[in-house]
Amino acid sequence: MPARKLYFEAIRVGDELPALAKAPVDRVQLSRYAGASGDYNPVHVDELYAKSVGMPSVYAPGMLVMGMLGQLISDWARGGQMRRYNVRFIKMVWPGDTVVCKGRVSDRHGSGGRYFVEIDLWAENQKGELVMKGSSQIQLFFSLEDENRQRSGQSPIVVEVPRESLSNATANAAAPTANAAVPSEEGDEANERREGVTSKKTVPREKPAAKTATLPSAKKAKK
């Protein structure tokens, strides 16, 4: 039987997703991912080639790490429908690295019988360095009753739920988990466009150490 499903009514802003520690990345996995994805870029599978272009070894494609973080979401949001999933690649993942995927509910809202949760996501390596950060929007049934109604062709349960990041800002700031280091949204233009002011002011956020990563991708336009 399928695992217990997740319903909107049970989720609170600030809820943490159970962390997912993946098995260490190895070269066999890189080959398998190359085969499965059809991306045979030699920097991910050919050690000699990777060294010839100045890399210490082959490294994991960003999309593999994004897939791991996707597993974190799908494992948690059973019964939910992923609507949006965005990431920024920050640091390379090498063979031997262990990726730990983490996430936290940043917002929830519902209107017209459709219910959504917003999640902040990030992945760290075994040294605790940020390798990727992102966000996702999941659509959920309000409750088991809502699911049963909709599956039998009835109208959904309608509860108007304004974005909680606005209404509960004070409560969230007092929550014990709220001050933990969360990857900053600052400068993430895509997020700013998408979420406007809603998710930015709720939780005091520290700058992640990996801001100083040497990849050009981690550098942001200084305004």
Next chain:
Amino acid sequence: MLDKNAIGRASPPTLNEVEKGAIRRFAEAIGDYNPIYYDEEYARASGYPTIIAPPTFPASFHSAADLRELLGVGIKSLLHAEQGFDYERPIFAGDRIYVSTRVSDVFERPGMSGKMDIAVIEDEGRDEEGNLVFRARRTLVVRAAKETP
């Protein structure tokens, strides 16, 4: 600096047939053993018509796009900086999805050693009725080759 005229250039739609074996191998490569990607019965009991594909599965889709052609430059190296997906619905085994690729933006961004060329490439997947299934956006740091192709 990349040619701004590249914006809007697109490749024709390419058919991708979503096979169960391809979904299984993709999920295995990630190390994700959620039965929803493997087990037909489990997927149906979970409310889906059949097994579904992991969220990043569209990364395995083919498109007719040749980035050198779309961007109009020879490419020395590409760095994948950001990736995003919007989903209209899950992707199911048996789906026939037409994927087209277009250049949605090119611009410059200050980098460590001078300006970096950024290209945003958008893939769009539609079913046979023309309904949107997903959109995918890749943000790439492009280092053009010295000589033009």
